[in-house]
Amino acid sequence: MRHVISILIENEAGALSRVVGLFSQRGYNIDSLTVAPTDDPTLSRCTILTTGEKDEAEQITKQLHKLVCVFRVSALFEEAEGGIEREMVLVKVNTPNRNVRDEVKGLADIFSAKIIDVNAEIFTLEYVGTSSETDNFIQTLCKLAEVVEVVRSGVLGIAKGTHYMKP
Amino acid sequence: MEKLNGAQQVVRVLEDLGVTRIFGYPGAAVTDIYDELYDSKKIVHTLARHEQGAVHMADGYARSTGKVGVSIVTSGPGATNTVTALATAYGDSIPLVLITGQVSTDLIGTDAFQEVDTMGVTRPVVKYSFLCKKPEDIAINIRKAFYIASTGRKGPVVVDIPKNCQNRAYLFDYDNKSDVHIRSYNPTIFGHKGQIKRAVTELLKAKQPVMLIGGGVVQGEASAEVLQIAKSLNLPVVSTLMGISGYPASDPQYLGMLGMHGLYEANETMHNSDLIFAVGTRFADRATNKVSKFCPNATIIHIDVDPASISKTVTANIPIVGDAKTVLTQILTELKEVDGKPNADINLWWDKINVFKQKHCLDFRKKDGIIRPQEVIQTLSKVCHELGINPYVTTDVGQHQMFTAQYFKFEQPRHFITSGGLGTMGLGFPAAIGAQFANPHDCVICISGDGSFQMNMQELAIVKKYKLPVKVFILDNSVLGMVRQFQTVFYHERYSATNLDGNPNFVKLVEAYDLKGIQITDDANLEEDFKKILLDKDNFTLVDVITDTNTKVMPWLRANGSMVDMMLNDEEK
Structure with a gap:
């Protein structure tokens, strides 16, 4: 089972290594991890995508909460109103001829992706969506053109509705 | 505000926190702090002979008093040498603060001399x-380190201080504000009221209840409350290894230790119970055996200050997060409110338990010409009792540790000091030194093995220098007994690397430090010999007791079985 865990941590040296260390120490997987300071620069918001049984996810949340530098923890999709997730991907594709360029342009329109950098041989595209939408975008693109590089941001998550994580 | 330099601030804040004793080892990155310690009127520093020994001493000091143990070492090897001792304290949730020196901030990351990423x-x-x-x-x-170490689930905290931060030339304001607030750290103390009501209802309903106490009862100072609840509901009490000393062993309701080498009656009572009232325990693998087969009919009430310890291995039906002493007090209040009386069927349960006890699983047969290890511990416990001595007993890890847990009768909390979580050979002797410093007028006994003792015997120098009257009893069977017993049973007596050929003459060894040592090879006068040793209150004695090599620790749970899949020592009877 897939779990998206949101964490608010102190923005201090070593805090992220404690979070990551916890996962390796206890044998949990990290499928993706994103972290950046929040509007309050003393805090960082971190989103971790992990897979495991329900009780394992529960144990992860408890262990994370136990870390002294961790302020808030929530498992997004276990909240009453659920969560919203987004992932950004940057893709470079070879565009050797007009035909391919048109195909790529057309696909970008359908997916509402942006072409953010262009030269004669290579287009760079930007796409934002859920993880499965992002998977789908990349797979479709692969069928039309030669993809030479893919960079995914990892999942970002936030709770739906009136729920929010207050410091 | 007073202006002090960094090194002075280290010493001053420790003094202000009430620290009177530090165990440590100097080096280049802490020389400024040591220079300030030289003048301290309030703090006495003890120079260990190895950094691991220093932190184990602080550990023994902390375990025997409940105070935060403090240690100070230098950067690099000084810090890495403490890792085992830190892990030992972490495994048993012992409050320690370790101050480590670090290379100057401008050198961090350059692979400087004696640089190691201590935090990492x-x-x-x-x-x-x-x-x-x-x-x-x-x-x-x-200040934060002390607060974190001594609250919630206790544990060791490291403060790494670079050399240039201790600079004597740089003076700055010393902030003597003592209150500490950490916004991301708020341990739960009070138990949830609804859960407490539910727990009391279940407790009163249970026909075959058992109370299980762990290290949290000892570290959380909850022994009096445990005793009160056990008495008011006539509950049988079982202890984990770390819970030993949390309930008086002489009380008839006490059934002893459970688990891998637990007593027959303790394991049977657990397995047949319909309710486990667990306080301050984490249901460790050595206690439960195979979790899926653990106590199949029991409802589990689990009190622990660490929410992550609840339902980690064994799933709790009624989890209560909170401080053991506080939650048990809440339960006592609730019991009073509902006028809780022992269950009407509790005597039938006790009838069953008394049948379990008839197994006499700790009985052993004496052998001619060789001392059985059980006999040593049993006699030692008996002699202490007869002399009215209530000793602090530390152990190392192995057969002697299990025999001590099984045969020694502990009456007061904090009097049994052992490495339960990490299982560190080498804790016992330095921990005994720490406990003796903390309790100078009490008897401190280290029960060790000939293997374990050699792991930290360099600390004999401390005993010599400070004339500490620690008593060391070595159960000397010339082998690594616990591993050997595995080899006897599971490896067709192929004794790979468990023979300790090359052992020193322990008596001569301590004599090299001008300390007294005696060897006992014959059990004819064991009681008299032990009495004489213990009555010599002012002097250190090492007692090298030559014991049987082939004795196995029994009972012994079969791996992957339930708590009653026990091997018993039938050959002994």
């Missing part, structure tokens, strides 16, 4: 750690 190396084995990046961080970080 120690991270998995501490509750928390701080790196002081500027001198102004020192006092507040040390």
